[in-house]
Amino acid sequence: MTDRTATPSAPRRAGLFDLRWIIGFLFAVYGVVLTVLGLGFTTDADVAKAAGVNINLWSGLAMLATALVFGLWAKLRPLAVPAPAPDELPEPPPGVDGHH
Template identity: 40%
Template structure:
């Protein structure tokens, strides 16, 4: 891996989304559900007669943990680069929001 990849764009002076990347939120949520299902599969009531002899909670939990790790790895390896400067849009007369004042706040 090069310096650019490991520092997530900091070597170029570019800013990344970091913790606010949606892939981190999705990965964390899937990881939480996966952890709960894995623990329920290991320690909870198994009800194997309802699932055809398969511990569905355990397998679904492990699958969610794998997908969660993939989302987090994807966010780390290919971070979203945030542009340095974004120009605000011009006032739209059809927009219901208040108009911007000329020359300041």
Template identity: 65%
Template sequence: MATESPAKPNKAGAFDIRLIIALLIGVYGIVLTVLGIGFTTQADLDKAAGVRINLWAGLGMLVVGLLFVLWVRLRPLLVPTDESAGESTEDSE
């Protein structure tokens, strides 16, 4: 009779959807931040009541992306391992 150790759940890792969302929000945040810093014209500022809206939206998106990454690090998704299929054939004999 073999000693059985409790199955250790695996982390979802790169397949965690929160990382994909963080990546997308982060990329858009970088693009908007760069546009807000270097490519805002006076006409754009006049349309937005003097606010560099691309800059602020980009910084906000970067913060949200970082919060998603922090969420993944602090509360990782655990994928249970399925070892019950191998045990059922041994128990039936």
């Protein structure tokens, strides 16, 4: 039997359902791909087309840094899901607690 007069518990954490983790993961995946392309598969012609900048490498590193920021943000400031107030809890169906 539950006690409906108890004080609400501490807020729960949202964990993996936090969009910051998902966005950070996607930035990390694309950042790794672009960094690998920039380090190993960029030709001199590609660099010449980009005004002398290895754009894949720098974009990949920027995306990895962005992924790190999103990860730190989600880790250091986790979302708190407040517990429902006792008056917001649904009433149990008739006969469950002995009430008819």
